[in-house]
Amino acid sequence: MATGMIGIYQRPPKAFTATVAEDASSPTPVLLRSLFVHRVLRLSFGSDNLNHRIRKVMNDRVESPQIPEGIQKILRRFATLTPDLTRQALVQYSNRLEALPERFQDLDRAQYAVHECMTPVAIYPEVVDGRMYYFADVPQSAPTIRALLAMIFEAVNGQSPETVLAIPQDFVRLVMDKLGLGTREVGLNAMMERLRRAARQASNGSASA
Template identity: 40%
Template sequence: MPLPDPLTTVVRRFRTAPKDLRVQALLQYARRVPPLPERFAADRSALEQVHECQTPFFLATEVDDDGRVHLFFDAPAEAPTVRGFAGILREGLEGQHRDDVLAVPPNFYAEMGLDTVVSPLRLRGMGAILARLQRQVREQSTSPDPES
């Protein structure tokens, strides 16, 4: 199954960019991560920590009644590569149908050339973020979508 269109666009941008511009693009995506909504900021127990990340990284997902996925991330500004990956996921997956989110391959970011600008340890953390996100979506999608 192909990637959702918004994520395909992001992957294509990175893949065609020179190595030095990939780093800059990652930093731009880091700045696009919105602050947590008040309900998560006030009660952080609803966020799940991704322990595989070197820095404190937390996420929550919500699947609405239409099967659309909504993403919430909390990562320190001092962790721009991981925060940038969160920005990429938000840009590419926010509002997409749960089936499309669950179909994203675990190493989709390899096509982006991130392995040339990010350490293997950070890449492992990025893979863990996607895996945790997809697990949360699966847990919230126990009943099949009647329109599928």
């Protein structure tokens, strides 16, 4: 397999196999602009007013028919939580991440690693009968990452690639901004982009089949 590529695992006999190419553009500049704008808004409106505005925008967006139902439920829940309750919810989700199935354990982990994350994270996409399935290898010492992946996997596993592609681009910020993401946002968004790339490749493969 060529350098800079990741694979979608083939589960015989009905699994779709594809190769997911790295995007040429990096999300980092966009993320830096987003962080800058957010800080400016805090200075302009104050934390309380800004949080109120963010909640209103979230509530309006969550009800959008374009957002998958499972993702809507996650966003609705986290929109109402205080920072302390958000932390508790993340701990609960982190314990629900499924262990990596045995069929993935002999694969070359480097091909599935999310290199933008400081934590060693590997995400294994799989397509069976046109449905997306994701699994991950994440250390227990990284509960935030485990929680984010667990909640997304529960919402999209067994769904179409289009369901994954309909997840809002700022999903990470909408769920976790109350905790202060800092430099973690780059790695967390890189994981989200890895999920989307696999879904795009699966969708393109299905369309050309």
